[in-house]
Structure formats: C-alpha cells, structure tokens
Amino acid sequence: MKNEKELPVSRPMMMIEDAVDLVRSYPTVPLTVDCVIFGFEENKLKVLLIRSDLEVYHGKWSLLGDVVHATEELDDAAYRVLQERTGMNDVYLKQVQAFSAPNRHPGGRVVTLAYCSLLNIRHHELQITDNELHWHNVRSLKDMAFDHKDIIDACYKWLQKSIQEHPLGFNLLPEKFSLRELQNLYEAILNVELDRRNFRKKFFSMDFLIDTGELEEDVKHRPGKLYRFNFEKYEKSKRKWIGIDF
Amino acid sequence: MKNEKELPVSRPMMMIEDAVDLVRSYPTVPLTVDCVIFGFEENKLKVLLIRSDLEVYHGKWSLLGDVVHATEELDDAAYRVLQERTGMNDVYLKQVQAFSAPNRHPGGRVVTLAYCSLLNIRHHELQITDNELHWHNVRSLKDMAFDHKDIIDACYKWLQKSIQEHPLGFNLLPEKFSLRELQNLYEAILNVELDRRNFRKKFFSMDFLIDTGELEEDVKHRPGKLYRFNFEKYEKSKRKWIGIDF
DNA sequence: ACGAATCATGTAAATAATACACATTGCCCC
DNA sequence: GGGGCAATGTGTATTATTTACATGATTCGT
Numbered sequence: 001m002k003n004e005k006e007l008p009v010s011r012p013m014m015m016i017e018d019a020v021d022l023v024r025s026y027p028t029v030p031l032t033v034d035c036v037i038f039g040f041e042e043n044k045l046k047v048l049l050i051r052s053d054l055e056v057y058h059g060k061w062s063l064l065g066d067v068v069h070a071t072e073e074l075d076d077a078a079y080r081v082l083q084e085r086t087g088m089n090d091v092y093l094k095q096v097q098a099f100s101a102p103n104r105h106p107g108g109r110v111v112t113l114a115y116c117s118l119l120n121i122r123h124h125e126l127q128i129t130d131n132e133l134h135w136h137n138v139r140s141l142k143d144m145a146f147d148h149k150d151i152i153d154a155c156y157k158w159l160q161k162s163i164q165e166h167p168l169g170f171n172l173l174p175e176k177f178s179l180r181e182l183q184n185l186y187e188a189i190l191n192v193e194l195d196r197r198n199f200r201k202k203f204f205s206m207d208f209l210i211d212t213g214e215l216e217e218d219v220k221h222r223p224g225k226l227y228r229f230n231f232e233k234y235e236k237s238k239r240k241w242i243g244i245d246f
Numbered sequence: 247m248k249n250e251k252e253l254p255v256s257r258p259m260m261m262i263e264d265a266v267d268l269v270r271s272y273p274t275v276p277l278t279v280d281c282v283i284f285g286f287e288e289n290k291l292k293v294l295l296i297r298s299d300l301e302v303y304h305g306k307w308s309l310l311g312d313v314v315h316a317t318e319e320l321d322d323a324a325y326r327v328l329q330e331r332t333g334m335n336d337v338y339l340k341q342v343q344a345f346s347a348p349n350r351h352p353g354g355r356v357v358t359l360a361y362c363s364l365l366n367i368r369h370h371e372l373q374i375t376d377n378e379l380h381w382h383n384v385r386s387l388k389d390m391a392f393d394h395k396d397i398i399d400a401c402y403k404w405l406q407k408s409i410q411e412h413p414l415g416f417n418l419l420p421e422k423f424s425l426r427e428l429q430n431l432y433e434a435i436l437n438v439e440l441d442r443r444n445f446r447k448k449f450f451s452m453d454f455l456i457d458t459g460e461l462e463e464d465v466k467h468r469p470g471k472l473y474r475f476n477f478e479k480y481e482k483s484k485r486k487w488i489g490i491d492f
Numbered sequence: 493a494c495g496a497a498t499c500a501t502g503t504a505a506a507t508a509a510t511a512c513a514c515a516t517t518g519c520c521c522c
Numbered sequence: 523g524g525g526g527c528a529a530t531g532t533g534t535a536t537t538a539t540t541t542a543c544a545t546g547a548t549t550c551g552t
Contacts, residue, residue, distance in 0.1 A: 029316070224529080
C-alpha cells in the first residue's frame with residue numbers, strides 16, 4: 001500500500017454485498033408518461049388531447065398519459081398509452097424530457113416523462129373517443145391541466161428542431177403526398193414562409209422522393225404529382241439528411 | 247344534450263375528486279440521477295468516474311449518481327450529486343435522457359436520469375477523492391458498472407451534437423484560452439481534423455471572442471494570444487450561434 | 493544568431509443559398 | 523369546346539458560404 005504510483009483495485013470502505021437490499025432502501029416516486037401526439041390536418045399542426053378526469057382540472061385539457069408499471073420500460077409505457085387510448089400502433093415515438101417539479105401534480109409528487117409522437121391523422125382514424133379525445137390546434141391551446149402546456153411547448157420545440165435534422169415530417173403525411181403538402185407541413189411547423197422553387201430544389205437534390213406516377217385528386221386546379229419518401233434508401237445511405245435550414 | 251354541434255364541457259363518466267388518493271394508488275419506482283461529467287485535459291476528452299461500491303460490480307467503474315429524494319427536482323438532484331461528490335458548483339448541467347431497462351440495476355428496478363455536465367478540470371481541482379474518483383479518457387472506457395457505458399455513449403453523442411449548435415465547449419476550457427486550445431477541443435470531441443485558418447476565420451467571424459491582450463505562457467515556442475468568450479454578448483444577441491458543421 | 497516550432501494571415505475556387513418570372517396543366521363554367 | 527382560373531413545374535443569375543491551400547513573423551532554446 002506504500003506504492004502510490006499504482007492505483008490498485010482496492011476495496012472501498014464499504015462494499016455493498018446485497019444490491020436488492022440497497023434498492024429496497026431507496027425512496028420511490030410515482031412515474032408517468034405523457035404523450036404529445038402531433039398530427040397535421042388542414043395545414044395546421046394539431047395535438048391530441050382529452051379532458052382531464054381530475055375534479056381540480058374540471059374542463060381543462062390534458063395529454064394522454066398513464067402511470068408506468070412496476071417493471072415496464074418507459075418506451076413501452078408510452079407505446080401502451082398510445083395503443084390503449086387511441087387504438088393506434090406503429091407510430092413514431094420519442095422520449096423528449098422528464099418533468100419533475102414537486103407541485104406539478106395536485107395529488108403529490110409525480111415525475112413524468114414526456115414523449116413526442118407523430119402520426120398521420122387521415123391514416124389513423126380515432127377509434128376511441130372517451131373523454132372527448134380529439135385534435136387541437138397547437139397554436140391555440142389554453143386551459144391545460146398540470147404542466148401540460150409546458151410539456152407541449154418543449155415537444156413542439158423539439159419537433160421544430162428535429163424535422164430540420166431528420167425526415168420526421170413524413171410521419172405526419174399520408175404515404176403519398178404532393179410537394180405542396182410537404183411544404184405546407186414545414187411552413188406550419190416552423191411558422192415561416194418558404195420559396196416554392198427552392199423548397200422543391202432542396203428536396204429533389206436529396207433524392208429521397210419517389211415519383212409514384214400518380215396525381216392528386218379532388219383538387220379544383222391542376223393536380224400535383226404524388227411522391228413517396230424512400231425510407232429504405234434513407235436508412236441505408238450513410239450520408240445524412242441534408243440539414244434544412246430555412 | 248341533443249345538440250351535437252357544441253362540445254359541452256361534460257363531466258366524464260368518473261370524475262376523480264381526490265387527487266392525493268389517486269397518486270397514492272400509483273405504483274412507484276426508485277429514481278436516480280447519473281452525471282456524466284466531462285472534462286478536457288492534454289487534448290483528450292475525459293469523464294469523471296468512481297469505483298462502484300456494489301460487490302457484483304467489484305472493480306468496475308461507475309458514474310457519479312444518487313437516488314432522487316422524495317420531493318426533489320431532478321435538476322436539483324443532479325446538482326446535489328455534483329456538489330456532494332466533487333465539491334464542485336457552478337457547473338454546466340443538462341438533462342439528457344432517461345434509462346429504464348428493467349434489469350439495468352442488479353438490485354431491481356431503478357430508473358435513472360442521465361445528466362451531462364461540463365467543467366474545466368484545471369479550474370475545479372478535485373477536493374474529494376473517495377472511491378478513486380478520477381478522470382478517464384472517454385475513448386478508452388471499459389469495465390463499466392450497470393448500463394453506464396450506454397449512458398456515457400448517449401451523453402457523448404449529445405455533446406458532439408451540442409457543441410456544434412451552442413457554445414458549450416468554453417465550459418471545458420479555462421477562462422482564457424488560445425485558439426489552438428479551442429481547436430484541439432473541437433477536434434478531440436468531434437474526432438476530426440480541422441483546417442487551422444478556416445477554424446480561426448469561423449470563430450472570429452462570429453465575433454464572440456475577446457482578445458485579452460495576454461499571451462500564452464510556459465510554451466516552448468511562439469506563444470499564442472489568449473481569448474475569452476463573450477458570454478454576455480452571446481446571451482443578448484438574438485442571432486444564434488452560427489452552426490459549426492465540420 | 494541561428495534553428496525549431498508554432499502563430500498569424502489572405503485569396504482563389506467550389507459549393508450552397510437565395511431571389512426571382514413565365515409557360516403549362518387540368519378543372520370549372522359558360 | 524373555349525376561355526378563365528389556380529396552382530404546378532421549371533432555370534438562371536446573384537450572392538453568400540465553405541473549402542483548399544502557402545508564406546512570413548514571432549518567440550523559445552541553444
């Protein structure tokens with residue numbers, strides 16, 4: 001022990017033999033997940049909400065959430081919430097941030113993990129409509145229960161950033177879409193106006209759009225071409241998504 | 247109630263009167279925070295680790311972490327860990343991601359929130375060295391306890407991305423630094439080689455570096471100028487940090 | 493005073509971003 | 523079926539940004 005040059009794998013003062021015992025001694029807190037589910041319709045970004053079932057938040061809107069089960073992965077809990085409350089599956093989902101303010105829940109300490117989810121409103125018709133489940137304009141939210149407005153704000157910022165770094169927007173569109181729809185999506189989410197020609201140029205130069213050969217229908221003007229996003233090619237290609245800095 | 251156009255603020259089937267009761271009924275889990283504390287020394291990115299005090303992880307390295315107290319904010323818990331275990335204060339800290347794999351802790355279900363922290367090794371000399379607390383090269387980590395390698399990987403990726411979007415790197419450097427040091431920092435973190443002239447040009451064009459008028463000392467060649475980062479100007483200026491896409 | 497090492501600096505070429513206008517297509521309606 | 527409407531589809535010139543690259547200047551050490 002005199003040799004101070006070598007750092008021996010020395011036994012610390014108190015080595016803990018029984019990990020189970022240790023964990024049993026830990027304080028515990030209730031954990032929930034809350035899903036910010038975005039959709040896109042009528043050129044507006046929407047978010048899916050229900051009425052809160054808490055008396056203190058009577059009439060206020062709330063995110064879809066639930067308690068995390070005893071040995072459940074957080075991601076699984078979020079997928080479960082989506083499945084149980086909307087009947088939807090196969091939806092983009094991503095953990096965004098934990099919220100832990102001590103008074104964020106009127107019933108006491110509850111820590112929540114915010115998840116952001118993107119889905120195509122048209123493709124997933126709502127099956128269940130308990131508690132007035134439906135879509136709200138993201139830009140005109142009010143009367144939110146808990147800190148759910150903060151959570152939505154955080155997820156919205158996350159979304160604005162992420163659609164410029166990754167091709168997430170396609171999750172909000174039908175499988176086949178026109179370039180105009182795609183541009184409307186970006187304009188709505190980023191709250192900017194874009195030049196149509198440069199927008200097209202940018203997307204075509206990435207070469208991830210497949211021309212389906214089909215045309216829009218039910219429009220009362222010249223129909224645009226319909227495209228699909230080439231997810232396979234995108235996944236394979238190491239070269240990243242070209243940043244979209246509007 | 248026949249009028250279906252109006253969505254009345256109707257009482258859902260079961261309105262919950264007692265929120266406290268509700269929360270009491272929730273399952274609870276132990277919550278911890280784990281801090282990935284990065285430093286920079288000898289042109290290498292370092293991370294601060296201790297020996298695990300769990301017998302099953304005998305000899306393995308572990309992040310600095312602790313259980314979250316009953317009504318504690320997660321951020322506060324992470325700052326507390328930093329303070330208690332290193333004596334350091336006033337350090338950049340950011341929540342990165344939750345880890346919740348059911349078997350990530352040998353003692354049973356424990357959910358952890360990973361925090362990423364940046365500090366200047368020179369400025370904060372380690373006071374406490376319990377459990378062989380010291381710095382490790384990020385590139386040569388092995389024998390990690392728990393899922394701490396995964397956590398470090400996630401935080402490292404977060405760091406690589408973030409230093410290109412925000413001026414975080416300066417937290418890892420002394421208050422006064424040479425441009426070479428700054429470049430070494432970026433090169434080490436991003437694992438790339440950069441052109442010196444273009445690097446200087448980029449940083450000077452942002453106009454956030456203040457020439458202190460001082461020069462490097464104790465170098466055995468022509469000393470470089472020392473700069474400070476103009477945090478005030480950066481905070482004020484709405485125009486963002488110019489993306490650094492190396 | 494000389495060599496070694498690193499600092500400091502500018503320019504030309506290539507690439508990417510922006511601004512901008514007109515012909516084309518399909519629908520609708522008369 | 524012809525003309526107006528509304529949106530689609532396309533190219534180029536200009537500007538800004540990024541990249542590649544070489545030389546003289548300064549300080550230290552001997």
